[in-house]
Amino acid sequence: MLEQIINWFPEWARPFIMPMLTIAIVLQVNLGVCSYLILLERKLSAWMQDRIGPNRVGPWGLLQPVADMLKLLLKEDVIPGHVNKFLYVLAPGISVFTTMLAFAVVPFGPVPRNLSATDGQFPYIIAPGVDLGLVFIFAVTSLAVYGIILGGWASNNKYSALGAMRASAQVVSYEIPLGMSVVGLALLTGSMSIEKILLHQADAGILGWNIWFQPLACVIFFAAAMAEAQRLPFDLSECEQELVGGWHTEYSAMKWGLFFLGEYTHVITISFLTSILFFGGWHFPWIAEPDSQYLGSTLVKVLVLLTKSFAFIIVIQMLRWTIPRFRFDQLMGLAWKVLIPLATLNVVCVMIVKQFHLNEWWLLPMSAALFLGAGLIGTQSSRPFARRTSEPVAEAHGHHAHAH
Amino acid sequence: MPINPKDIEWVEEPAMNFWESTYLPAVFDGLRTTGQHVADFHPVTEFYPEQKPDLPSHYRGVHRLNRDDKGRVKCVACMMCATACPARCIDIVAQDAPKDDPHWADRDKFPKSFVIDELKCIYCGMCEEACPVDSIELTNIFDLTGMSRQEMMFDKEKLLSVFDQTKDSAHNPVRTHKGKLGHASDFTNLHTLGPATSVRADDRSAKANSAGVIE
Ligand code: SF4
Ligand code: SF4
Numbered sequence: 297m298l299e300q301i302i303n304w305f306p307e308w309a310r311p312f313i314m315p316m317l318t319i320a321i322v323l324q325v326n327l328g329v330c331s332y333l334i335l336l337e338r339k340l341s342a343w344m345q346d347r348i349g350p351n352r353v354g355p356w357g358l359l360q361p362v363a364d365m366l367k368l369l370l371k372e373d374v375i376p377g378h379v380n381k382f383l384y385v386l387a388p389g390i391s392v393f394t395t396m397l398a399f400a401v402v403p404f405g406p407v408p409r410n411l412s413a414t415d416g417q418f419p420y421i422i423a424p425g426v427d428l429g430l431v432f433i434f435a436v437t438s439l440a441v442y443g444i445i446l447g448g449w450a451s452n453n454k455y456s457a458l459g460a461m462r463a464s465a466q467v468v469s470y471e472i473p474l475g476m477s478v479v480g481l482a483l484l485t486g487s488m489s490i491e492k493i494l495l496h497q498a499d500a501g502i503l504g505w506n507i508w509f510q511p512l513a514c515v516i517f518f519a520a521a522m523a524e525a526q527r528l529p530f531d532l533s534e535c536e537q538e539l540v541g542g543w544h545t546e547y548s549a550m551k552w553g554l555f556f557l558g559e560y561t562h563v564i565t566i567s568f569l570t571s572i573l574f575f576g577g578w579h580f581p582w583i584a585e586p587d588s589q590y591l592g593s594t595l596v597k598v599l600v601l602l603t604k605s606f607a608f609i610i611v612i613q614m615l616r617w618t619i620p621r622f623r624f625d626q627l628m629g630l631a632w633k634v635l636i637p638l639a640t641l642n643v644v645c646v647m648i649v650k651q652f653h654l655n656e657w658w659l660l661p662m663s664a665a666l667f668l669g670a671g672l673i674g675t676q677s678s679r680p681f682a683r684r685t686s687e688p689v690a691e692a693h694g695h696h697a698h699a700h
Numbered sequence: 701m702p703i704n705p706k707d708i709e710w711v712e713e714p715a716m717n718f719w720e721s722t723y724l725p726a727v728f729d730g731l732r733t734t735g736q737h738v739a740d741f742h743p744v745t746e747f748y749p750e751q752k753p754d755l756p757s758h759y760r761g762v763h764r765l766n767r768d769d770k771g772r773v774k775c776v777a778c779m780m781c782a783t784a785c786p787a788r789c790i791d792i793v794a795q796d797a798p799k800d801d802p803h804w805a806d807r808d809k810f811p812k813s814f815v816i817d818e819l820k821c822i823y824c825g826m827c828e829e830a831c832p833v834d835s836i837e838l839t840n841i842f843d844l845t846g847m848s849r850q851e852m853m854f855d856k857e858k859l860l861s862v863f864d865q866t867k868d869s870a871h872n873p874v875r876t877h878k879g880k881l882g883h884a885s886d887f888t889n890l891h892t893l894g895p896a897t898s899v900r901a902d903d904r905s906a907k908a909n910s911a912g913v914i915e
Contacts, residue, residue: 340738343737343738343741344734344737344738346742346743346745347743347744515724611731614734618733619727668722671721672718674716674721674722675716675717675718675721
């Protein structure tokens with residue numbers, strides 16, 4: 297049916313129809329989902345803290361997102377006098393644009409294997425067939441930091457500037473473990489295309505999910521991605537106790553809302569990626585196999601993927617209200633001293649397995665060994681640096697101290 | 701003077717054990733705690749405007765002026781509360797009780813006007829402590845609002861109406877147990893003190909035996 301509709305259009309326009317439709321759907325769903333995720337997060341935090349949470353607007357507070365949205369739209373749009381107007385207005389746009397763009401290569405359902413833009417099959421991905429999907433995502437999501445830096449800089453406010461500086465340092469550092477952690481997947485699958493990685497796992501069954509071979513990479517990926525999205529416990533760039541509001545201190549109304557939207561879209565992307573890269577995407581034994589052809593099987597596959605992603609969103613939100621924020625040196629230490637070496641060694645392990653044609657299951661004990669080894673080094677190495685000398689004041693006040 | 705290094709005690713962070721230094725067990729432990737709160741959900745918050753908080757009876761809220769058994773204001777305009785008040789927010793104008801009226805036979809004075817500025821008040825309860833006849837008391841009404849400052853100046857009528865509203869509530873018991881007015885009103889049993897301020901010769905306290913008077 298969709299094919300007939302496409303054929304009404306002139307030849308040159310046909311390849312654009314399905315992507316346009318997909319973009320429209322993804323955008324709308326994303327907006328709705330984001331606003332309800334905010335409600336969910338507020339409810340979840342309330343439940344964890346033995347509160348009730350938003351409950352006034354509509355039954356169980358279900359209309360709260362509508363009220364929030366209206367408030368953000370109707371609020372006075374303040375542009376402070378001391379800001380650089382062009383960059384100030386541009387920054388939230390960049391923030392949303394890049395996170396949305398990253399979603400373009402994330403499949404949100406069973407992508408048909410032989411897809412052409414004009415055959416009327418719903419693609420379940422905005423940009424099908426991007427062979428460098430992984431690289432594209434990391435390239436684009438790290439551009440999101442431009443929104444933050446520009447916003448912080450243009451605000452002409454020291455808190456914003458400090459937040460932006462932190463954000464840039466953080467994103468640059470966590471970019472590396474993030475990229476490193478998925479190199480192993482690319483090696484195992486032999487492709488950088490997210491769809492191919494998904495299909496590879498689906499074809500191999502539940503014991504072919506990458507989580508069995510790359511559990512360490514999964515943890516590293518998840519942590520680094522959360523840092524990349526500036527989610528607690530890695531939200532040093534907007535930590536309220538030190539920086540008022542961080543880089544969005546000067547923002548209000550819908551411009552602030554756009555930053556928020558960007559952050560939540562990023563969270564959604566992370567969750568989709570984690571479930572696709574490590575947990576088999578839409579694959580689930582028996583009910584959603586690659587060859588299941590029963591009526592509604594496509595819908596079931598979409599639902600499976602959505603459920604997995606939703607589970608990760610919940611985990612991310614629970615982590616936010618569970619773990620206290622890192623100190624900045626701890627944050628950097630975690631990236632450079634822990635995650636990057638571990639991710640690199642993990643890649644080495646995959647290379648060894650590939651090179652010597654070992655069974656892929658060797659990767660599981662290897663990951664475990666790396667993890668335990670890191671813990672062992674952690675117990676040994678961190679101590680001497682933390683110890684202070686016995687006479688700290690004597691150093692600081694040279695001649696005074698010698699007088700006693 | 702520099703601090704003697706011997707006096708400095710450095711508190712070292714405790715060494716992390718193996719599992720702690722791998723981070724993850726601590727994360728899961730935290731998740732378990734928060735997860736348990738979600739699974740076993742007992743909110744401690746209340747639906748405030750619908751559900752009033754259960755305040756203890758010693759909560760210090762809006763004042764009231766108690767009535768005596770004849771329904772008159774119990775206050776004898778002694779100014780003790782106004783004197784004790786650290787915020788100086790009580791303004792009393794005393795009036796002589798009509799001498800020939802049997803209704804007022806047991807009183808020398810009563811307040812002609814009695815105004816408390818509820819905005820200035822710090823709700824310390826000193827006035828209640830000071831009052832010799834337990835006339836002024838703090839109720840547990842806490843949600844006091846008004847449209848103007850003038851509205852928050854509580855006069856005698858308003859304070860008496862607060863008494864009428866609250867006297868029967870379980871949380872605001874009338875705390876007087878003695879005498880018609882209060883323990884201080886039992887003139888015959890009490891040693892009165894000499895008048896601290898000048899009083900007219902026909903005032904009862906001027907005539908009373910008191911600790912300061914040697915007969
Ligand atoms: S509660 Fe304290 S501040 Fe308020 S009127 Fe009484 S003595 Fe004054
Ligand atoms: S202390 Fe009691 S009796 Fe004296 S003026 Fe104040 S309220 Fe009236």
